[in-house]
Amino acid sequence: MCGVIGYFGGEVPTQKARHLLHRMAESVQHRGPDDAGLYIGDGIGLAHRRLSIVGLADGHQPMANGEGSLVVCFNGEIFNYVELRSTLESRGHRFRTTSDTEVILHLYADRGDECVGQLNGDFAFALWDGLRRRLLIARDRMGVRPLFYTRRENTLFFASEVKALLGVPGLSAEMDPFALDQVFTFWAPVPPRTIFKDISELPAGHILTVDDGGMAVRPYWDLAFPDAADREAGRSEADVADEVLALLDDATAIRMRADVPVGAYLSGGLDSSITCALAKPYAKSGLRTFSVTFGSQEHDESAFQHEMVRALGTEHSAIFCGPDEIAEAFPSVVLHTEKPVVRTAPAPLYLLSRHVRDEAMKVVLTGEGADEVFAGYDIFKEARVRHFCARQPGSQRRWQLFRRLYPYLPGLQQQSPDALAAYFGAHADDPADPLFSHRPRFRSTGAAKIFFSAALREELAGYDAAEELLSRLPADFSRWHPLHQAQYLETKFLLPDYILSSQGDRMAMAHGVEGRFPFLDHRLVELAARIPPVMKLKGFVEKSILRKATAGLLPPSINKRVKQPYRAPDSASFFTGTEPDYVGRLLNRTAIEKTGLFNSLATEKLLSKCRRQANGFRDNTAFVGILSTQLWHEAFTKRSAWQPGHHEPSRTIQYGDA
Amino acid sequence: MATLNEEIRAFIVESFLFGDTSRTPGDDDSLIENDVVDSTGILELVAFVEDNLGIPVADAEILPANFDSIAKLAAFVASKRGGLQQDDAA
Incomplete structure (x- = not known):
């Protein structure tokens, strides 16, 4: 887990490349405090900040193959690297390290761009093919790991976080008003759009290729559901539940692979309780669990956390998150989300990852993704009730x-x-509207x-964010069951663009902590997509099949728990205790x-x-959205505001001919 | 009557429209359908009626028929005031 940085093109004189890459990489050193490396070649530069988790001693990056013709710079994890490696070895590949990074090099040598389809993992990587003078950049299917890029003249610059790109000469942060409209509609901009004008995000499940002839971006994976009319006949619920449990167990097992201990977040809800229960047997020296507690009863779940800790016998620690803690952390949160947010919910996760790092842990499993994959969110029930009401509009x-x-x-x-x-x-x-399920939220x-200024409204005149979203839907979307349509919208947009980003990667990596998500193993995602809607949302019971599959793992009170949405106190956070100075200053x-x-x-x-x-x-x-927009503006459009900490790289090795 | 309507209107413009007079609702405009109030907004309206106009509101009275426009709310308030006066007299 790390930060990746780089460029391709003629704009950077080789003698300046080293300094530029250093500066860019420094701004994301929170992602990789353990190690740093550079690769500089003719028209190509790669930089890496490393958080060492697999192959501690020999996983230095950028990593080249034996001939030096392929170089990879990689953020994330390939969980099936053990299996891929043994397949590749049987095909004659010889490995020099124990890292998962090297698997990407060999797999690319074997299969070219199609290598991404073989990877089971959370990744954003850049792979330089020196013989073809061609760069391949790929992002994992679900969008766990981030990747941003921008083009200046005929050079492509890319980085794990936008703040690194702001080090590119001549590039300054300017807000894209349409992206702000998307934040105030969907909670986040929809990639490739970002809140920064002229900076794009590589969408989840996409690859970008660039060579001297030009650049192309294309999807290699999409979430797909069967036609509503196709009913898979004959499979009993018990069979499906068995298959779900077996796959979930394997998805968890391969996510426990690491050369450092792997812990787990435990909210006390169904999903994280399942990941903890499944992880426990694979944690050889015991499982450490971490949670947040709140003072307000409507947000706090500590009674359920204690129940799971007792049931599993984990070594548990919790941090208390009150209004003052949220208010104090919020400016740092926005520095890391790099976009305005309309909820304070990222803040407790920022504080939790800090606690995990302080406890000397680097990797945690989380239950994120289960609500998208197995239909847990209220929005799915709400859409069903609205469909039901729409059939008899007169009925009260x-x-x-x-x-x-x-x-x-x-x-x-x-x-x-x-x-x-x-x-x-x-x-x-x-x-019949494809966005029916999400219209009330939008x-x-x-x-x-209503708080937008007249000038902003004028700039946005005629723009409809929902129309832009409609244009992204797959051709067969209209043939899917309404629940599946709603799941697609939730899984393809809010999940990568907000949940995994503003509440996920950015909050964890702010403190060099890597989150791993068993429910987002693409094999499980694909299996769940084929499960009939009625087995997922059964009447008012959400995630029904998941409950059935895991009944033997959990205390009944947890297994039967109704979903409690993860929320934190919003505007109240800033006014319950002492009002922070920045509120009055920015508003x-x-x-x-x-x-x-x-x-x-x-x-x-x-x-x-x-x-x-x-x-x-x-x-x-409105309050959280406006405050975070003002914080964003202050942090990113005044260039001095982003100041990286002072971690020194433990070593720097340069490959290539510079 | 006009002053009660104006008092309600002023509260709505201040609390729900944050001073944006370009969206000021007319007496008979639906507050719900025009997105001026939502399910939590209507409770602010209830609090306004109780705190500023001194009229207690029972759960069963939180109805669109009483709260969905300035005219409906004014009529509701007037009828309650009438009722209160009668109670006082009794």
């Missing part, structure tokens, strides 16, 4: 299901059936756009007008309302 009885759907929203319990019908039916969404997030009228993105008068009113007490989704979304 049907709308009462919303009360059952959101038992944790106290406001809803008080309200009458016709009030529920009015809110949830106010917009008669067309059930609307409730988008409601915060006063002058500061808002200077940035020009929001209506200063309205923002001032929002701030004073939040100081009293914010209510509801829109105010919270």
